[in-house]
Amino acid sequence: MLILLAIGYCASALAPLLYKRFRENFGWIAVIFPLFMFFGFLARYPQIAAGQVIRESGPWLPSLGVNFSFLLDGLSLTFSLIITLIGAAVFLFAGAYMKAYAQTGRFYVYIGIFMTSMLGLVLSDNMLLMFVFWELTSISSFLLIGFNHHKESSRKAALQALLVTGGGGLALLSGIILLYNVTGSFEISSFYDKSEAIIAHELYPAIVVLVLVGAFTKSAQFPFHFWLPNAMEAPTPVSAYLHSATMVKAGIYLIARMNHEIGGTPLWQDTILITGAVTMLFSAMLAFKQTDLKRLLAYSTLSVLGTLVMLLGIGSKLAIKAFFIYLIAHSLYKGALFLIAGTLDHETGTRDVRKLGGLYRLMPVTTLTAVLASFSMMGVIPLIGFIGKETVYKSILEVEYWGTFLIVGAVLAHAFVVMVTLFVGFKPFWGKMPVTPRPPHEAALKMLIGPGVLAVLGLLFGLFPNFFIATMLEQSAQSILSETLSLKVSIWEGFNLVLLLSFVTLLLGAVLYLVREKVPGVLQISLPAIARPSVWYEMTIKGMLSFARMETRLVQNGYLRNYIIFFVVTTVFLVSFPLFRSAGQITMVPDFSITFYEGALAFIILVSTLLLVTSKSRLKSIVALGVLGFSIGIIFVIYGAPDLGLTTFAIETLNVVLFVLVLYKLPGFLKLSGSLNRVRDAVIALCVGCTMTLTVLFASSFELSSALKRFFAEASFPDGKGRNVVNVILVDFRAIDTLGEITVLTVAALGVFALLKLRPDRRK
Amino acid sequence: MTFLLAVIVGALYAAGTYLVLRRSIVKVIFGLIFLGHAANLMIFTVGRLTKGVPAFVPEGAEMLTEPFADPLPQALILTSIVIGFGVQAFALVLFKRAYLTLGTEDLDKMRSTDQLPEERL
Amino acid sequence: MNPFLFNILLAIAWMLLVGDFTAGTFVLGMVVGYLILWFSRSAWKETKYFSKIPLVIKFVLYFLKELLIANLRVAFDIITPKDYMEPGVIAFPLDVKTDVEITLFANLVTLTPGTLSLDVSPDRKTLYVHALYVKDAVRFCDELKEGLEKRLIEVMR
Amino acid sequence: MTFIEWSVDISVIIIGLSILVIFLRLVIGPSIEDRIVSLDLLSANAIAFIAVYSIQKKTTTFLDVGIIVALLAFLGTVAFAYYLGRRGRE
C-alpha cells in the first residue's frame, strides 16, 4: 500500500507534464489513475467481505514508534472505494470543467496529492502516519480552495480552512501523543485490546476532547463549521470531492475508527451526539438563506455531516447501520449534485438560483441526472437516499430520553435539506428561463459521465441494497463496534411511523421552498453577529492582529534605552535571587587594609567617573576617561600585572588618538533626557553597581585554589621557555585565544576600513 | 583593597549602565568603554589580588614560588582588553558614521528599523 | 647625519635598553637599527654629523645649571605666597636656522622653568616665548641670545 | 625601619599628595588645556610613583612600564593638541 501511495504522489507530480501533452483530452488520461485504484480496491472486496483484514507494516521511524502500517478492513475499504470512485468522476469532470482555468496542470497535482493522502489517511494503521496524511489533506485543501488565487475571498477562505483544520490538527496531534503515553504505541490496531486501560486512565478526558476537536474541525461540526461554506470558493470539482464527499468525512472516519478504542463512554457518546445534532439542525437552518447553488449544497452537507456524527453518537447497531447507508448515499448524491451545480455554473455563468430556470429543454441529460440525485437526496423511494433517511429516523426513534428532541430536529433538518434539493435539483430546470450570463447548452460528455454514474449508482444501490451494501456494512460495523451486525437492509418495511415522518419531511421541505419563494423579505432575516462562529473567527483573527500590533509596538519600540533597560533589569533581577539567597551564608572578610595611595587612586577613579558622567564637554570626558584608564593601569601595576599596565596605557593612549580623530566630527553633548528619566536611569544604574559590588565581594571572600596557577608557574620556564608567565600563556599555553583575538582585531580593522571607504554617498 | 576595588567595580558598572542609557550616541560609547573597564577590573579582583609580586620567573630560578600574582586572569584580561580595543574602535567609527549619515545623535530618533509599517510614512 | 653613524647610535641605544653589552647584542642592535632606518628612510633627510663632543658636554652642564637655578627660582615663587611674576609673551628673533636647531632651541627654552616656547613664526625667524619673569623684553631676549642660543650654535655648527 | 624604607614611604605619600593636587586642577579646569596639562603631569607623576613603588616592592619589572608611560603620555597630549587645533580650524 505504501507503494501504491508513492505511485499516487509520483503520478500527481507528473500531471503538469502530461497535461502539457494532452491538454483537451487530459481528463480521460487522468481518470485512469483513480479508476485503476478503484478497481484495485474493488478486487480486495471479496477478501474483506469474507471477514479478512489486510495489514501491512514497514519501518519509518522505529525509534519514535512511527511505522508505515496500513490496514484494510471494511471501514477503510468503504472509504477507499468512495474516495476513488468519486475521484474518478471528479477527475473526468474536471477535464472539461477546468478548461477555462490557466493552471489546470497544477490543479491535477493538488487533487492527485489530495486523493492519495486521503487514501493514506483511511488506510493508515499508525496514528501518527494517519496524522501526516491528515495534514496533507488540509494542505491540499488549502491549495485547492485558493485555486482562484487572484480573488481575495478565495485566499481568505483558504486561510480560514487551513487555520481551522490545522488548529484542530494540532489538538489531534496532542491527543495522539497522549494516547501514545497511555498505550506506548501509535498503532491503532494495538489499541484494540487496551480500550479499558485507556478509558480508565486519568488522561482519558483530555484524549477524547483533543481527538474530537480534531475530528470536528475537519468534519466542520458546530462551532467549527463556518469554514466549509466559505470553502466553496474552490472550483466546483474540489467542492464536490473534498468538501462534500471525502475530506470532510475524515473527521467522521476518525471518530468511527476510534469508536471502539476510546468510545463507549458517556463523555464520548454524548459529546458526539450533541455536537452532531446541533450541527445537523443549525446548519440546515442556515441553508435557508442561501442563494448560491454551492453554498446551498454546502449547508446541506454540513447538516448531513452533523447527522452522521450524531448517528455515531447514538452508537446503537441500528445507528451504525444508518450511518453507513447514509454515508454512502450522501457521497453519491452530493457528489453528483455538486458536479451538476458545476455544470450549471460552467454552462450558464451563474450559480445564483434566483437567476436559473427552465434549463431542462437545453440540458436534458443534466436534468435527468439532477432529478435522480435530487430524489436520492430528498429521500424518495426507491433511491438509496430513501433507505438512508428511513434508517436514520428509525435509529433515532430508538434513542431513549433524547429521542423526541432528536427526531424533531432530524425531521426539521431534513426538511431544510429537501428545500435545498428543490432549489438545486429542480428550480434551475423547470419554470421560466431567465437570461443568463452565458447562453446555456448541454454539457460535454466528460461532465456528464461522472454525475450520471453517481446518480445511477444511487438508484442501483436503492434497488438492490443487499447486493451492494450489506456485506460491506457488516465488515465496517465490525471495525466500529467490534460486533457483528446482521441487519438486513430493505427498501420497503411497510407503512409505519418512519414512513410518515418521511412524508412530513418532504412536505415541510416543500413548504419551506414556497415560503422562501413567495414571502418577500424573508431572506433579510439574519442571525445576530454574536451567534455566528464565523464572526468569532473574524474577531479572533482581528483581535489577535491588533493585540500583536499593540504588543509589538510596545515591546519593539525602537528605543535603544528601553532595550537596554529590559536587559539590565532582567539581569539584576535574576542575579539578585541567588545573591540574596546567599546573603546569610556570606562569611566575607574583605581586605580593608588600604594604603594612602590606594585610597588616592580609588578617589581619583571615582571622581573621574563622576566627572565623566556629569560632563557636558566631550573633551573633558575624554580627559576623564584617560585618567580613569591610567588609574586602572596603575592598579594593574600595583597588583603585580605590569603587562596589563603596559597594555592598558598603550591602548588608552591610542583610544585617545582615535577619539580625537573621530570626535571633532561628533556633536557636543546635548541634554536630551528628561530629569525623570535620569532619575530612573540612575536608580537602575545604582542597582547594577550594588549587585556587581556584592558579587565581587562575595566571589573574592574565600581562598581560591587553582591548579592552573600552579601549573603555569611551574611549566612556564622549563616548558614554555619564558620567564614572563603572562606572555607564555598568551603565546603558548593559550595561544589559540590569542589567535582568535588577533582575528577580532583584523576584522575590526577591516570593518573600520570598509565603513569609512564604502559609503553610499561615495558610490559612483 | 579588595573592598575598595569592589566598590570601584560597582561604580564603574553603575556609571557604564547610566551612560549607555543616555540618548546621545557619544555617551553610549563612553558607557560601553566603562563597562569594558568594569569587567576587566572585576576579573582582576575576583581572580584574587596579590600585591607587588608579578608572575615572572626570577633569573636563575626554574619556577615561581608563592606568593605571586595569578597570571591567568591577567592573560584573560589582556585578551579582553585587546579585543575590547578592536571592538570599541569599530563601534566608535560606526557611531560616527551613523551620526553623519543619519544626521542625528539622538538615539530616540533612530527608530525607523523597528517601526511597524503603518507608522513609517 | 650619516645613516651609518646613526645606525651605530641606534645599536648602542639598543644595548642600553637591553642592558647587555656583548657583541651579539650589538649586532642585533645594528640589525634592528638598520631595519628601523630602512623602514623610515624617506623621513630621514641627510644632515650633518656632529663631532663636537666636548662642546656638547660643556653645553649639557651649562644647561643643567640653568635648569636647576630656574627650577629653584620658580619653586620659591610657588612655595611662597607672594607672586613675583611679571609674565609676558616675547618675540625672540632666531639666529638658529635649521629645523633641528630651532627645535632643539625651542625645547631647551621650554625645558627651562619659567619660559615656554609658544610658536615659531612661519618664516622661521621668530620664536614666541611665554616667560614668567619679563622685566624688560629686550633684556630678556639678549640674555637668552647670549646664553643658550650662542652655546647651542657653537655645539651644532 | 631603615632610612630608605622611610624615605620611600614618605615619597609615596608625597607623590600621592601631588597626584591628588594635580587631579584637583584637572577637575576644576577651567580650560580644556588645563585639564590636558594636568593629565600630562599626572602621567609624569605616575612614572615617579612606579619608580618608587619598584623600590618598595623590590621588583625591577615595573620600570619598563615607566618608559611606556613617558612615551605614550606624550602621544596623548599631542593628540589632544591636534584635536584642539582642528577644532579651531573647523
Next chain:
Amino acid sequence: MYSMILATASRYLLLLLLMFSVFLLFRGHNEPGGGFVGGLVAAAAYALYFIANGIEAARTIVRFEPITIIAAGLCTAIASTLPSLVVGEVFMKAVWIDTGIPFVGKVGTPLLFDLGVYFLVLGITLCIIFSLAEEDRL
C-alpha cells in the same frame, strides 16, 4: 595645525619609539612586553608622526598598505602554527630551536607568533588611524 617643532621632534621620536617597540617585542617572553604592546607602541610612533606631519607623510613613511601589514602579521602568526604540524605534533605545539647565538638564544614558534601579533597589531592600528584620517579628505 602644523608645528615645525613637533614635526622635527616626531622624526626622532619615531625612531626611538620604533626601537622601543622592537625591544618590547623581543623582551616580552621574559620581561614585561610582547607582541601586543610592541605593536601598539610602534603604531603609536606612526600615529605621532601622522599627527605631526600629516597623513601623506605618514603613509609615505609606512611604505606598506596597512592591510598588507595585517596580512603579513596574520600570515606570520599562522605560519608559526605550522611547524607543529610538520613535526607531526599537536596543533600549535611550540617548536623550539636553540640557535646558540648569544642573546638571541632559543628561537621558537611562540616568538614567531608574537612577531605576527606585533605586525598585526601595528597594521590594524595604522589601518584604523589612516582610514579615519583620510576620511575627511575624500
Next chain:
Amino acid sequence: MSKIIMLPILLPLCTALIMIFFRRSVALHRILNVVATASMLGVSLVILGSVLSEGILSLQVGGWEAPFGITLVADTLSAIMVVAAALIGFTTALYSLGTIDEEREHYFYYPLLQLLLMGINGAFLTGDIFNLYVWFEVMLISSFVLLVLGGRPQQLEGAIKYVTLNLLSSSVFLAASGILYGTAGTLNMADLALRIPLLDHRELLSVVAVLFMITFGVKAAIFPLFFWLPASYHTPPIAVSAIFAGLLTKVGVYAIMRFFTTIFSYDGVSFIHQVLLVLSSFTMVVGVLGAVVQYDMRKLLSFHIISQIGYMIFALAVQSPLAIAGALFYIIHNIVAKTNLFYLSGLIHRLKGSWDLREIGGIYRFYPMLGLLFLVPALGLAGIPPLSGFWAKFVVIKAGIDSEHHLLVGVALGVSMLTLFSMVKIWNEAFWKDDPRGEGGVEDEGYLRTPTMKKAATIVPIIMLGFLTVVFGLWFEPFFKLVDRAAYELLDARNYINAVIGGRS
C-alpha cells in the same frame, strides 16, 4: 584523527588570509570562498563521521594537557553544529555569488564571511569557556562588519542597536567567566563539569549561571533580550541576513545547551530551567506576534527566528533526553528552513523589487516552481508533515507533554498556528495575490537580464536546502538517532569528561 577538528577553524582563517593578501582579485575571492566552504563541509562531515565511529574527539591545542591548555572537543552535538555551519556557509557562498554586489565584494565581503564561520566553528568546538568568549567575539565582530558593509542609513541604524546590545552581553560574558574562574579555579568545560558538583559556594555558581544565561540569551535572542534582532537583521544584504538568521542565534542556543547540560547540571541551577521555561513561552509568543503584523518579508522572518528560538529553549529547559534531542533537531531544521526562507525572500525581492508584501504579488502565476520551493521551507517551518519542521515540533511537543508542561505545550501549539498564519500570509500576498502594480513589472526584466550563472547560484542553494527539509521529513529516523545520541551524550557528561581529561580525574 582528532587533529582534524582544528580544520574548521584553521581553514577559514587561512582562506581569509589569502583573500586579504590578494584583496583586489574579487574573482579569486569568489572561487576560494566556494571551494573553502565546500571543503569545510567535507571536513565537517568527516568529523561527524569519526565522532560517530570513534566517539568524542578532543584535541589539546599546543599539546598542553587539559585543563591547563585549551581543548577543542567534538562530541556529537558539536559535530552536528559544525556540519550545519558548513552547510549554511556553503549555500551562502553560492547564494552570495548571485546576489552580492561587486563593491561589497571588494570590501572584504568574502573574508568576513570566512571569519564569521571561523568564529562560529570555534564556538562550537571549543572546550574552554574563555576561549568560547573569544570565538563569540570573532563571530560578533565579523557579524558587525557584515551588518554594516555598504553603510546604508538603515544598516547603520540597525547596527547601533545590534552592536550596543551585543557588546553589553559580551561584557556580561566576560564578567561571568571571570567570576567562574574566581570560584572554580578552572575554565575548562570538562574540568568544570567535574568540579562544579563538588564546590561550595553554590549560590555564587548560580549567579554565574544566571550571567551566562543572560549573555547566551542575548545571543540566542530570547525574551526579553532579543530586541537587537528585529532591529537589525533585515538591514544588510539578504545573503548576510540569511547566514545570520541561520547560524548566529543558534550559537547562542548551542551555548545554552552546552552550559546547562554538560557543565551546570547540578540541582542548584534548576531555577534557571524554570526561568528558561517562562522566558521561552514569552519568546515564542512575542516573536510570533511580532511576525504576524509585519509586511516586510525580512522582518517577518526575523521575528520568526525569535519565536522558534522559544521552541528550542522550551525544549532545552525541559531537559529530558527526548526534549534535548528535540531541541537539537529543531535547531538543525530551523537552520535549514529559515536560511532557505531568507534566500527565497531575496529571490522574491529580485523578482519584484520590493520587500513589502503589500506591494508585490503574482509570483505563483509565473513561477510555479518557485512557489513549490517556497512552500517546502515555509510549510516546514510551520510544522506541516511530512516536512522536517513537523518532526521537530512533534518531538518537542511530545517531550513537553511527557514532562507535563501542558500549559507551555498549549502555548507552543498556538504559536505554531500563528506561524502557519504568517507563512500563509507571505504565500497569499507574494505568490497568490496579483501584482498590485499590474502584470510583470519592471523588476522582472531586471531579474531576467541577470546572467544565467548568477541565477543558478541563487537557485541552487534554495533547492539544496529545500531538498534537505524534505529529506529530514521523509527520512527522519537516522537524524533522530543522531540527535538522540547527542542528547544522551549531553545529559551524561562522563564521556565528555573522559575524552577531555582522560583517566587523570
Next chain:
Amino acid sequence: MIEILSGVFLLLGTLFILVSAIGILKMPDLYTRMSATTKASTLGIGLVLIGTTVYWQDIGIAFRAVAIIIFLFLTAPVAAHIIGRAAYFGKVPLWEKTKIDQFKERMEKADK
C-alpha cells in the same frame, strides 16, 4: 650609605614633584602654570629615577632610568609647546597682569 643617597634623591625628587603640583594649582593662568610646572616635575622625576638607579645599582635599571629621563626631556617640552600653542590660538586668556604680548601685536600687524 648607598641607600641613604638613594633616599635623599627620592625625597628631593618628590619634593620637586610636590612643588610642581602646588604650582599647577596655584598659578594664575594656563601659561604660567605650564611654564612653571611641567619642567619642575621633569626634574623631580629625573631625581627620583636617579635615586632608583642608585638604589638598584644595576646597569639594566640604570639605562632604563636614563631612557625614561631622555624620553621625558625629549617629549615634555614638545608637549608643553604644542599645548601652549593650541591654547594660545584657542584664545585661552592670559593672566590679566601679563605685561606684554608681542605675539598678539605681530599677528594683528600681519592681519592689517
